[in-house]
Amino acid sequence: MIKPRYIAGQAVAYAAFAVVIAYFASNPVYRHHNPDNALLKLSLTHAGQKVGECKERSADELAKLPPNMRAKQSCGRERNAVTLEMDIDGVKVFSQTAKPAGLSGDGRSRFYDSREIKVGRHVIQARMRDGNDPNVFDQVAEVTVELAPRQVFVVDFDEENGKFEFK
Amino acid sequence: MSNPIKSAVRAGLFRVESGWDMLVGRESNPMYCLGAMSWFFFWVVGATGLYLFVPYDTSAVRAWSSIEYISREQWYWGGLIRSLHRYGSDAMVLTMMLHLVREWCLDRYHGARWFAWFTGVPLIWMVFSSGVTGYWLVWDELAQYLAIGTAEWMDFLGIFGQSIARNFLNPGALTDRFFTLLIFIHIAVPLFLLMAMWVHILRINRANTNPPRPLVIGSSIMLVALSLLHPAQSHPIADLGKSIGDLNPDWYFMALYPLYDAKGPLVTWAVSIGASLFLSLMPWMAFRRKRRAAAVVTSDLCNGCGNCASDCPFGAVVLRPRTDGLHPSPKLAVMQPDLCTSCGMCMASCNKTNPFLPHTGETRTTAIDIPDFTFDLMVKRVSARTHGLVGKNRVLIIGCEHGAVLDHLKGPSVGVLPLHCTGMMPPSLIDYVFNKDLADGVLVTACRPGECFYRLGPEWTELRMNGERVPKLRGAVPRDRVRLFWAASTETKALMAELAAFRVALEELPPIVRPESTKRRVAE
Numbered sequence: 301m302i303k304p305r306y307i308a309g310q311a312v313a314y315a316a317f318a319v320v321i322a323y324f325a326s327n328p329v330y331r332h333h334n335p336d337n338a339l340l341k342l343s344l345t346h347a348g349q350k351v352g353e354c355k356e357r358s359a360d361e362l363a364k365l366p367p368n369m370r371a372k373q374s375c376g377r378e379r380n381a382v383t384l385e386m387d388i389d390g391v392k393v394f395s396q397t398a399k400p401a402g403l404s405g406d407g408r409s410r411f412y413d414s415r416e417i418k419v420g421r422h423v424i425q426a427r428m429r430d431g432n433d434p435n436v437f438d439q440v441a442e443v444t445v446e447l448a449p450r451q452v453f454v455v456d457f458d459e460e461n462g463k464f465e466f467k
Numbered sequence: 468m469s470n471p472i473k474s475a476v477r478a479g480l481f482r483v484e485s486g487w488d489m490l491v492g493r494e495s496n497p498m499y500c501l502g503a504m505s506w507f508f509f510w511v512v513g514a515t516g517l518y519l520f521v522p523y524d525t526s527a528v529r530a531w532s533s534i535e536y537i538s539r540e541q542w543y544w545g546g547l548i549r550s551l552h553r554y555g556s557d558a559m560v561l562t563m564m565l566h567l568v569r570e571w572c573l574d575r576y577h578g579a580r581w582f583a584w585f586t587g588v589p590l591i592w593m594v595f596s597s598g599v600t601g602y603w604l605v606w607d608e609l610a611q612y613l614a615i616g617t618a619e620w621m622d623f624l625g626i627f628g629q630s631i632a633r634n635f636l637n638p639g640a641l642t643d644r645f646f647t648l649l650i651f652i653h654i655a656v657p658l659f660l661l662m663a664m665w666v667h668i669l670r671i672n673r674a675n676t677n678p679p680r681p682l683v684i685g686s687s688i689m690l691v692a693l694s695l696l697h698p699a700q701s702h703p704i705a706d707l708g709k710s711i712g713d714l715n716p717d718w719y720f721m722a723l724y725p726l727y728d729a730k731g732p733l734v735t736w737a738v739s740i741g742a743s744l745f746l747s748l749m750p751w752m753a754f755r756r757k758r759r760a761a762a763v764v765t766s767d768l769c770n771g772c773g774n775c776a777s778d779c780p781f782g783a784v785v786l787r788p789r790t791d792g793l794h795p796s797p798k799l800a801v802m803q804p805d806l807c808t809s810c811g812m813c814m815a816s817c818n819k820t821n822p823f824l825p826h827t828g829e830t831r832t833t834a835i836d837i838p839d840f841t842f843d844l845m846v847k848r849v850s851a852r853t854h855g856l857v858g859k860n861r862v863l864i865i866g867c868e869h870g871a872v873l874d875h876l877k878g879p880s881v882g883v884l885p886l887h888c889t890g891m892m893p894p895s896l897i898d899y900v901f902n903k904d905l906a907d908g909v910l911v912t913a914c915r916p917g918e919c920f921y922r923l924g925p926e927w928t929e930l931r932m933n934g935e936r937v938p939k940l941r942g943a944v945p946r947d948r949v950r951l952f953w954a955a956s957t958e959t960k961a962l963m964a965e966l967a968a969f970r971v972a973l974e975e976l977p978p979i980v981r982p983e984s985t986k987r988r989v990a991e
Contacts, residue, residue, distance in 0.1 A: 309490035314689040321557045322697045326715035330725060332612055335712030343633055401625070410630055412622060416710075450709045454636050467637060 348380035499917025501566035508559035550694030581750035623732035761807035771798030775813035811891030889913035890924030
């Protein structure tokens with residue numbers, strides 16, 4: 301039973317407890333992105349081309365292999381690292397080379413970037429190198445887009461059609 | 468004993484707790500049972516969560532609207548339950564973090580206590596994970612922020628086959644299966660949390676998982692009132708096609724996310740893992756602290772009564788079947804040294820720890836003893852500390868080395884005997900003081916219950932002195948010459964005042980009439 305002399309104190313203490321809980325349960329306000337800006341996301345996973353060509357095995361080579369492993373071609377698993385670059389209005393804002401995932405280097409390369417961008421018209425160009433020639437970008441695409449406040453604009457890669465996707 | 472910062476923080480804590488005692492009453496002060504309060508809030512969250520699970524729709528399209536239905540259409544039962552669920556979890560985080568800070572302040576995390584501290588660290592992450600996944604389920608803008616932030620944070624590890632953040636690239640990427648997985652996680656993690664909470668208290672004897680009833684009632688009323696006055700609200704429904712602007716985050720669970728936004732995943736992982744490792748290893752960072760020797764059982768004296776096993780705060784003493792044949796009792800107390808904090812409560816509880824019992828030679832023995840502060844040493848110190856006291860109101864103060872500073876109270880009529888813990892004092896020692904005319908009064912002082920360095924020392928002392936727990940203070944001991952006073956390390960002045968009042972009271976008492984011959988005196 302609560303003693304009468306403690307009732308006022310308890311009321312104060314519980315009120316303070318409640319205020320502390322309630323306040324920090326939703327305050328202070330936090331601004332994640334400026335609501336006047338748009339958000340540009342670059343997100344793709346892409347497997348680079350294989351490093352080596354497949355090689356035909358000779359009869360001698362096949363004979364040395366166990367019967368269940370006598371495939372006619374010997375193909376390396378390793379893939380190229382993928383380089384991705386992105387320009388906004390002619391200014392390079394993203395450039396990264398990602399190694400393929402996996403212990404054998406045969407997985408996908410992964411890219412992720414998220415940045416605020418002013419609303420309005422922008423020219424966005426994406427370039428990707430996934431082949432063996434270090435001087436050539438295998439994929440290049442450009443889009444002109446009108447961005448609205450809080451709009452999320454995504455740059456992705458359509459693996460089925462083999463081209464950049466802007467959405 | 469500890470660093471000056473910690474000592475200052477501890478002194479401040481004791482003053483706050485003492486002030487709070489005066490404001491709300493000792494029984495309603497949550498600072499003494501913060502762990503138990505966390506348990507209570509866990510049950511509140513669990514019970515309300517069960518209710519919310521029934522009407523919740525685990526689909527990407529209808530998740531938000533089902534929460535809105537619970538909050539607005541089920542007027543106002545559903546909204547109340549949802550708010551209790553949210554505020555209960557916030558209160559759990561608050562009490563849990565205060566519990567951690569308080570245990571650190573009181574130095575209760577090393578030695579035999581490493582296990583509770585070490586197993587407590589994962590609990591923090593499990594509580595946070597439970598809360599964050601719960602906020603995801605609402606699928607409002609806050610959930611969107613948390614989902615994308617968490618996914619990006621996890622993706623940084625590079626251990627997942629696919630990028631998790633790609634699930635939140637656009638509205639079409641999100642499936643109902645994701646929400647089914649999410650609610651599974653939101654239920655599974657708290658279940659693991661419950662198991663981990665049980666492990667956390669496994670090595671604590673008589674662990675307090677239920678707060679006092681006044682606190683349960685008061686906290687429940689507070690949560691209900693808060694839920695009615697300030698009900699939990701959702702943000703607007705999540706839209707992956709829109710970026711997140713202003714949010715009202717629940718800072719109890721989401722304090723790390725702005726750090727992630729500002730400093731990126733590497734720093735956030737470094738802070739999280741670094742803080743967890745630091746916390747986990749703290750029990751072994753107390754470099755200059757020497758661990759006292761564990762209690763020792765003398766097999767041929769132990770009669771297997773089990774008092775020591777019952778009183779040990781950490782379950783360091785267990786009863787096992789006797790195999791040595793040194794005593795006719797079927798059981799024997801066995802010490803587990805790793806769990807022993809050397810508080811001496813087992814020694815005080817032993818019915819062989821009695822200065823009136825006959826002993827051979829110079830040394831008193833008992834069935835369970837503390838090597839660096841034996842029962843024999845205690846009795847000899849009582850004689851030494853009372854030797855030469857003068858006046859009609861001679862007082863022996865028996866107290867705890869962690870409580871008020873006893874040396875400040877020494878005087879021509881006052882002797883002091885600090886112990887490892889006041890719970891180490893067998894009540895028969897008080898009887899002995901009067902029987903031998905060593906003092907006119909005994910002032911027993913202990914840390915306030917809940918502030919005991921070892922746990923349970925003040926509680927056992929009070930019960931034993933009131934004759935409510937064995938070993939009991941003998942009824943013939945003049946109660947007006949014995950006083951018990953709680954005094955934390957910051958309350959030495961209060962103890963001085965109590966001592967002065969006690970001595971005045973003693974002066975007014977008639978002299979003790981001591982029988983010339985009793986069985987005990989003959990035996991002695």
